[in-house]
Amino acid sequence: MKTKKAIPDEGLRGDRLLEVENLRKWFPIEKGFIRRVVGHVRAVDDVSFYLNRGETLGLVGESGCGKTTLGRCVLRGIEPTEGTIKFRFNGELTDVTALKESEFRPKRRDMQMIFQDPFSSLDPRMSVLDIVGEPLKVNGVTSRSEIEDRVKHLMDIVGLEVKHLKRFPHAFSGGQRQRIGIARALSTNPKLIVCDEAVSALDVSVQAQILNLLQDLQEEFDLTYLFVAHDLSVVEHISTRVSVMYVGKMVEMGATEAMFKNPRHPYTEALLSAVPNPDPGRKMSRIVLRGEVANPANLPSGCPFHPRCAYAKDICREVVPEWREVDPDHFAACHFSSELDLVGIE
Amino acid sequence: MATVKESKIDEGTLASADEKLLAGVDESREPELEKWFTASQGQLIWWRFKKHKMALIGIAVLALLYFVSMFAEFFGPYGTTQRFAAYENAPPTRIRFRTEEGRFRSPFIYGLTRTVDRATFRQVFTDDTSVMYDVKFFTRGEQGKILWLIPSNLKFIGVDGDVPLLIFGADRLGRDLFSRTLHGSRLSLFIGFGGVFLSFVLGTLLGGLSGYFGGVVDDVIQRMIDVLLSIPTIPLWMALAAAIPRHWGVTQTYFAITLVLAVVGWAGLARIVRGKLLALREEDFVLAARIFGSRQLYIIRRHLLPNFMSYLIVHITLAIPATILGETSLSFLGLGLQPPAVSWGVLLRDAQNITAIAQRPWQLIPGAFVVIAVLMFSFLGDGLRDAADPYKS
Numbered sequence: 001m002k003t004k005k006a007i008p009d010e011g012l013r014g015d016r017l018l019e020v021e022n023l024r025k026w027f028p029i030e031k032g033f034i035r036r037v038v039g040h041v042r043a044v045d046d047v048s049f050y051l052n053r054g055e056t057l058g059l060v061g062e063s064g065c066g067k068t069t070l071g072r073c074v075l076r077g078i079e080p081t082e083g084t085i086k087f088r089f090n091g092e093l094t095d096v097t098a099l100k101e102s103e104f105r106p107k108r109r110d111m112q113m114i115f116q117d118p119f120s121s122l123d124p125r126m127s128v129l130d131i132v133g134e135p136l137k138v139n140g141v142t143s144r145s146e147i148e149d150r151v152k153h154l155m156d157i158v159g160l161e162v163k164h165l166k167r168f169p170h171a172f173s174g175g176q177r178q179r180i181g182i183a184r185a186l187s188t189n190p191k192l193i194v195c196d197e198a199v200s201a202l203d204v205s206v207q208a209q210i211l212n213l214l215q216d217l218q219e220e221f222d223l224t225y226l227f228v229a230h231d232l233s234v235v236e237h238i239s240t241r242v243s244v245m246y247v248g249k250m251v252e253m254g255a256t257e258a259m260f261k262n263p264r265h266p267y268t269e270a271l272l273s274a275v276p277n278p279d280p281g282r283k284m285s286r287i288v289l290r291g292e293v294a295n296p297a298n299l300p301s302g303c304p305f306h307p308r309c310a311y312a313k314d315i316c317r318e319v320v321p322e323w324r325e326v327d328p329d330h331f332a333a334c335h336f337s338s339e340l341d342l343v344g345i346e
Numbered sequence: 347m348a349t350v351k352e353s354k355i356d357e358g359t360l361a362s363a364d365e366k367l368l369a370g371v372d373e374s375r376e377p378e379l380e381k382w383f384t385a386s387q388g389q390l391i392w393w394r395f396k397k398h399k400m401a402l403i404g405i406a407v408l409a410l411l412y413f414v415s416m417f418a419e420f421f422g423p424y425g426t427t428q429r430f431a432a433y434e435n436a437p438p439t440r441i442r443f444r445t446e447e448g449r450f451r452s453p454f455i456y457g458l459t460r461t462v463d464r465a466t467f468r469q470v471f472t473d474d475t476s477v478m479y480d481v482k483f484f485t486r487g488e489q490g491k492i493l494w495l496i497p498s499n500l501k502f503i504g505v506d507g508d509v510p511l512l513i514f515g516a517d518r519l520g521r522d523l524f525s526r527t528l529h530g531s532r533l534s535l536f537i538g539f540g541g542v543f544l545s546f547v548l549g550t551l552l553g554g555l556s557g558y559f560g561g562v563v564d565d566v567i568q569r570m571i572d573v574l575l576s577i578p579t580i581p582l583w584m585a586l587a588a589a590i591p592r593h594w595g596v597t598q599t600y601f602a603i604t605l606v607l608a609v610v611g612w613a614g615l616a617r618i619v620r621g622k623l624l625a626l627r628e629e630d631f632v633l634a635a636r637i638f639g640s641r642q643l644y645i646i647r648r649h650l651l652p653n654f655m656s657y658l659i660v661h662i663t664l665a666i667p668a669t670i671l672g673e674t675s676l677s678f679l680g681l682g683l684q685p686p687a688v689s690w691g692v693l694l695r696d697a698q699n700i701t702a703i704a705q706r707p708w709q710l711i712p713g714a715f716v717v718i719a720v721l722m723f724s725f726l727g728d729g730l731r732d733a734a735d736p737y738k739s
Contacts, residue, residue, distance in 0.1 A: 171383030
C-alpha cells in the first residue's frame with residue numbers, strides 16, 4: 001500500500017529547502033557463495049518529510065530505528081534504494097537522487113554533516129588546518145593563504161583557539177573535537193547540516209555548550225538542521241519541529257510544542273512518558289512498552305508498532321496505517337490518531 | 347586533577363595529555379606540551395619507537411649486516427672462489443697476540459700443516475710456529491669491484507704473507523668461509539626485500555580489490571587465499587622451485603626464487619590490506635570526505651593509504667625474515683640458488699651431514715647469521731608494531 005503524499009504543492013511553501021518523498025533504504029541480506037538475496041533489512045521504509053529554511057527538524061527514535069541511515073541517505077552518503085530527495089540549489093528544487101555522482105559532487109557543499117563520534121570523524125593524520133581546510137581544497141580553493149585565513153576564521157567562530165591551528169586531533173578533548181567537526185561542516189557555507197547525534201557522545205555540560213553553539217550558528221548563517229538524536233530533552237531544546245521514527249518508518253511529525261503537549265501516536269506518548277521530569281512533586285506515569293523492538297528484516301503485519309501498542313485493535317494487525325495530516329502540519333501514522341486522547345508533557 | 351607531577355611528558359598515553367589540557371597546565375611546560383600536540387602521527391610513532399630498546403638494537407644490527415654485505419669485497423679478505431690448496435676444511439685461524447716465548451706483540455697468525463691421523467684417517471691441522479705472519483688492516487688483496495662499480499683491491503683485513511687468514515675456517519674446497527658468508531649475505535638479505543616487494547605489490551593489489559569491491563570478487567580472492575594458505579609451504583616451494591630450469595644463470599634463478607617466495611607470501615598481506623580497508627572505509631572521516639565532495643581516488647590516496655601504511659610497514663618487516671628463511675631452506679635443500687652463487691643457504695649445504703657438524707662445526711656459522719638476521723627483524727617488527735598505533739598505551 002502506497003502512502004499518501006504528505007507534501008502539498010510547492011507554491012504554498014516557497015521556503016522549502018528539502019523535500020523527501022517515499023524514501024527507502026533496504027539493505028539486502030545475502031547468503032551463500034553466490035550471494036543470493038534472501039531478504040531485506042528495511043532500515044528506512046517509505047519516509048516522507050520536508051524541511052523549511054532556517055528551521056530545525058529533530059529526528060528521534062530508539063537505537064536501530066533507521067534515523068542515522070535516513071540522515072545519511074538524505075546527503076547520499078549512502079545511496080537510497082528508492083524515493084526522491086529534492087533540495088533547493090540556487091533557488092530551485094532539484095531531485096538529488098536523479099543526479100549522477102559526478103553531477104552531484106559539486107553540489108554537495110550545500111549539504112554537510114556533523115558526526116556522532118568526535119574520534120572517528122577526524123582523520124588522526126591531519127592537523128586542524130588540513131581537516132577544516134580540506135573541503136575548501138576539494139572544492140577548488142587552491143590558495144594556501146586563503147584556506148588558512150578561512151580556517152582561522154572558522155576556528156574563531158566555533159570557539160577554538162586560533163593558535164591551535166597546527167595541532168592534531170589527539171591534542172583535543174571530545175567537545176573540542178566536535179567543534180572541529182562543526183568548523184569542517186561550516187567551511188563550505190552549507191545551507192543544510194545533518195547533525196547525526198552530534199551531542200550524544202559528549203558530557204552533559206559540554207552538550208549544552210555545543211547545542212548553544214549550534215543555535216548561534218544557525219542564526220548567524222541561516223542554517224537548516226536535520227537534528228538526529230535519541231535524547232528528547234535535547235531535541236525539545238533545539239527543534240522547531242520533531243519527527244519520531246519506529247523501525248524505519250516515521251510515525252509522527254509535528255511542531256515541537258504541539259507534539260510534546262498533544263502526541264498523536266501511542267509510540268510518541270510512550271517515549272514522552274520516559275522523559276525524566278525535574279519536578280519531584282509531579283506524579284510520574286511512565287508507560288513501559290512490552291516486548292522487543294520489531295525486527296526490520298521481518299516486520300509484523302499491519303502497523304509495525306501493534307505488538308507493543310496498548311491501544312491496538314484488530315485493524316492494527318491487518319492494515320498498515322496511512323501517513324496523514326491529523327492537524328495542520330501535524331502528521332501521524334496511526335489508525336486512531338483522532339480518536340485517542342494521548343498524554344503528553346507540559 | 348589540579349596538579350601535574352610528572353616531570354616528563356608521558357608520550358604513551360593520550361588520556362593523561364587530555365587531562366593536562368583540561369586541567370590547564372602551568373605556563374612553563376606549555377612549549378613542551380605544544381610540541382606533543384602539534385606532533386604528526388609520524389612523529390608520535392617515531393617517539394614511541396625510540397623507547398623500544400630491542401627494536402633499536404635490531405635496527406642497528408641490521409644496518410651493520412646490510413652495510414657489511416654491500417661492501418663484502420672490502421670486508422672479506424678473499425674472493426668467493428679463491429681456493430687455498432692444503433687448507434680444505436681447515437678450522438678457523440687463531441689470531442694470536444703472544445709469541446711462543448710469552449711476549450705480547452701485534453696480532454699475527456701461524457700457517458697450518460696438514461697431516462693425516464694414521465689410525466682414524468682424519469685430517470689433523472697443526473700450527474707451524476716457525477714463521478709469524480702479521481695481521482694487517484687496510485691492506486691490499488685480490489682485485490674486486492666494490493658495489494659492482496669501483497674497482498679496488500683494498501681489504502679491511504688481511505695477512506702479510508702467503509698463508510690464508512681463515513676467520514671462520516675453510517670449506518671443503520679450501521675457500522675462506524668468512525668471505526663467503528659476507529658475500530652470501532648479500533643474496534640472502536636482499537632476497538628478503540625482493541620477495542617482500544613482490545608480495546607487497548601482489549598483496550596490496552589483490553587485498554585492495556577484495557576489500558574495495560567486496561561481493562563476488564572478495565569471495566573469489568578470499569577462497570584463493572584459503573587454498574594457498576592450506577598448502578604446506580615447503581612442498582609448494584619445492585614444486586615451484588623444481589619448475590625453474592636448471593640451465594638458468596644465477597640472476598635468473600635469483601629472480602625466479604624471489605617470485606616463488608612471493609607467490610606464497612602475498613596471501614597474508616592481502617588479508618591484512620583487505621581487513622584494514624574494510625575497517626577504514628566505514629570510518630566517519632571517510633564518509634565526511636565523500637560528503638564534502640571528494641573523489642574516490644582522492645579518498646583512497648589521502649585518507650585510506652596513509653592510515654594503513656603503518657600496518658603494512660609492520661607486516662612487511664615481519665615478512666622479510668620469513669623470506670630469508672625461505673631462501674635458506676630452498677637453497678639448503680638444493681632447490682634454490684645453485685653454486686657458484688653464494689648465499690647462506692648454499693653455504694649451509696656444506697653442513698648437511700653429520701660428519702661435517704661433528705668434525706667441522708664452524709661450517710654452521712652461516713646458520714648463526716640467519717638466526718641473527720631473523721631475530722633482529724623480529725625485534726624491529728615488534729617495535730614498529732607497538733609504535734604503529736601511538737594512541738594505545
